[in-house]
Amino acid sequence: MYVCDMKLEEARDKFIQAWGTLGSKWGINRTMAQVHALLLISPEPLSAEDIMSQLNISRGNANMNVRALIDWGIVYKELKPGERREFFVAEKDIWEVAKRISIERRRRELEPIIRILGQVKEVEETHEEAEEFTAMIGTLEKFSTKADKALERMVKADEHWFFGTFTKLLK
Amino acid sequence: MYVCDMKLEEARDKFIQAWGTLGSKWGINRTMAQVHALLLISPEPLSAEDIMSQLNISRGNANMNVRALIDWGIVYKELKPGERREFFVAEKDIWEVAKRISIERRRRELEPIIRILGQVKEVEETHEEAEEFTAMIGTLEKFSTKADKALERMVKADEHWFFGTFTKLLK
DNA sequence: ACTTTCTTTCAGAAAATTTTGAAAGTTTAG
DNA sequence: CTAAACTTTCAAAATTTTCTGAAAGAAAGT
Numbered sequence: 595m596y597v598c599d600m601k602l603e604e605a606r607d608k609f610i611q612a613w614g615t616l617g618s619k620w621g622i623n624r625t626m627a628q629v630h631a632l633l634l635i636s637p638e639p640l641s642a643e644d645i646m647s648q649l650n651i652s653r654g655n656a657n658m659n660v661r662a663l664i665d666w667g668i669v670y671k672e673l674k675p676g677e678r679r680e681f682f683v684a685e686k687d688i689w690e691v692a693k694r695i696s697i698e699r700r701r702r703e704l705e706p707i708i709r710i711l712g713q714v715k716e717v718e719e720t721h722e723e724a725e726e727f728t729a730m731i732g733t734l735e736k737f738s739t740k741a742d743k744a745l746e747r748m749v750k751a752d753e754h755w756f757f758g759t760f761t762k763l764l765k
Numbered sequence: 766m767y768v769c770d771m772k773l774e775e776a777r778d779k780f781i782q783a784w785g786t787l788g789s790k791w792g793i794n795r796t797m798a799q800v801h802a803l804l805l806i807s808p809e810p811l812s813a814e815d816i817m818s819q820l821n822i823s824r825g826n827a828n829m830n831v832r833a834l835i836d837w838g839i840v841y842k843e844l845k846p847g848e849r850r851e852f853f854v855a856e857k858d859i860w861e862v863a864k865r866i867s868i869e870r871r872r873r874e875l876e877p878i879i880r881i882l883g884q885v886k887e888v889e890e891t892h893e894e895a896e897e898f899t900a901m902i903g904t905l906e907k908f909s910t911k912a913d914k915a916l917e918r919m920v921k922a923d924e925h926w927f928f929g930t931f932t933k934l935l936k
Numbered sequence: 937a938c939t940t941t942c943t944t945t946c947a948g949a950a951a952a953t954t955t956t957g958a959a960a961g962t963t964t965a966g
Numbered sequence: 967c968t969a970a971a972c973t974t975t976c977a978a979a980a981t982t983t984t985c986t987g988a989a990a991g992a993a994a995g996t
Binding site: 601602604605607609612613616618619620621633635636637686688689692702703706707710711713714717718723724726727729730731733736737741 | 908
Binding site: 830849 | 974
């Protein structure tokens with residue numbers, strides 16, 4: 595093994611590790627984030643076997659997390675001609691990745707809470723105590739809806755979706 | 766127990782539950798989010814005891830999570846004259862809450878990854894393989910830095926806008 | 937149809953995170 | 967100083983999440 599390879603491997607590992615940690619702080623599991631990191635920095639498509647051996651994880655785990663990444667739309671299956679097995683590549687356009695993640699999280703997390711706020715706001719208004727409660731729920735609902743709309747606009751806008759609308763978010 | 770109280774309690778519970786679930790999807794633990802929800806919809810400051818009994822959690826757990834919320838700057842200690850024990854109130858201005866959360870997450874999560882990307886980019890450039898790697902790391906670094914700056918600007922821009930409405934929201 | 941090669945599933949195991957509760961620490965009052 | 971009233975800490979227990987690996991499923995070649 596060459597000295598220079600060592601350095602590159604070290605850097606790769608460090609990056610994969612860090613990306614995994616970041617992911618786990620954002621409600622994405624560590625391994626899923628690591629698989630994503632590995633695919634991001636791999637110039638060539640990787641097979642399930644590659645992912646398993648490079649990250650030291652089981653077949654089932656690798657499969658589950660690759661599938662989840664495909665669900666999120668940030669990893670693609672790739673078939674090589676003359677090869678039976680599947681290979682995987684990450685979406686390399688980071689803006690696209692961020693966009694897809696924001697779409698997914700909006701759908702999975704923001705929308706459910708908005709729905710529940712709507713339900714909960716319909717509590718009987720016959721008590722004084724309820725007034726403060728519904729006022730807060732109303733505020734939260736307004737906020738969530740605004741955030742939701744802002745995200746939606748962001749995603750619909752083109753190339754500069756992020757900056758064009760992100761800075762306007764709170765105005 | 767009155768029928769109308771039931772309905773309000775139901776709604777409160779449902780909201781607390783939902784907020785807890787949301788939190789757990791965002792890397793905030795369920796109980797911490799529930800304590801936050803409870804304080805958000807409580808017109809009066811609550812004591813540790815109140816939180817323990819309303820959420821059915823232990824003293825240690827209540828204390829730990831209240832402290833974490835205080836660290837995040839979205840819950841405050843409040844001392845009542847003539848009372849020995851401490852009471853807690855949530856920041857009721859949702860924009861302020863969102864701002865504080867974005868400040869905290871930027872500091873705790875975005876900054877560390879930017880630091881690591883910087884380190885990792887300094888890998889030896891003597892191999893062809895390394896080129897693709899450093900290119901991707903560079904892209905990620907640029908993206909993260911931009912996101913970081915955007916968040917910073919957002920928070921700063923908000924400060925101006927925010928002062929106008931600040932006083933009237935504090936009752 | 938059968939074999940080979942690869943993918944998916946899922947129940948149980950392992951790991952990580954969260955919670956508890958009792959003990960230790962702190963503060964205030966007398 | 968001592969007791970009373972709270973708050974904080976932390977090791978062990980409970981819970982939740984994640985991972986494994988063997989078995990079942992699918993697809994392609996012969």
